[in-house]
Amino acid sequence: MLNKPNKITMKQTLKAEHHASKLGKATRNPDQWFTLLETVVACLQIDYGEVIDDDELLDHILANLPCEYESIVQRLEAELNSGNVVDIEDVKHKKICKNKNIKEDQDEAEEEQALVAKGG
Numbered sequence: 001m002l003n004k005p006n007k008i009t010m011k012q013t014l015k016a017e018h019h020a021s022k023l024g025k026a027t028r029n030p031d032q033w034f035t036l037l038e039t040v041v042a043c044l045q046i047d048y049g050e051v052i053d054d055d056e057l058l059d060h061i062l063a064n065l066p067c068e069y070e071s072i073v074q075r076l077e078a079e080l081n082s083g084n085v086v087d088i089e090d091v092k093h094k095k096i097c098k099n100k101n102i103k104e105d106q107d108e109a110e111e112e113q114a115l116v117a118k119g120g
Contacts, residue, residue: 011048014040018052018060023095026068026102030095037061054088061091068102069095 018040023033041057044050058080062073072094079086 007048011044011050014044014048015050018044021060022064023066023069026066026099027106028099030099031092034061034092034095058086058088058091061088061095065095069098072098 018037021033021037021040023030037057037060041052044052058076062076065073076086076091076094
């Protein structure tokens with residue numbers, strides 16, 4: 001009986017971690033974020049029988065992306081609203097590709113700033 005409060009507290013902590021989890025900066029690696037989310041979801045299911053289905057996970061992902069991902073979010077929401085099935089793996093792939101583009105754009109902007117600073 002002594003473990004029960006700890007188990008409840010841990011479950012609440014995991015649920016809070018899931019709900020609070022956001023990608024944050026657009027330059028953050030989305031693959032790491034997906035891994036964190038999947039780990040929390042798996043722990044909730046395995047350890048506590050708390051099921052977060054793919055639709056709920058997808059809703060969470062789409063709602064917690066930075067504005068730089070808005071075009072992808074809109075396309076995925078349009079697919080969902082038209083009744084198409086959207087696979088989590090497809091969402092991951094699109095986010096990772098978008099992240100690479102964001103990083104490339106950021107690198108180019110930094111290179112341009114460096115050239116301007118050098119007077120070139």
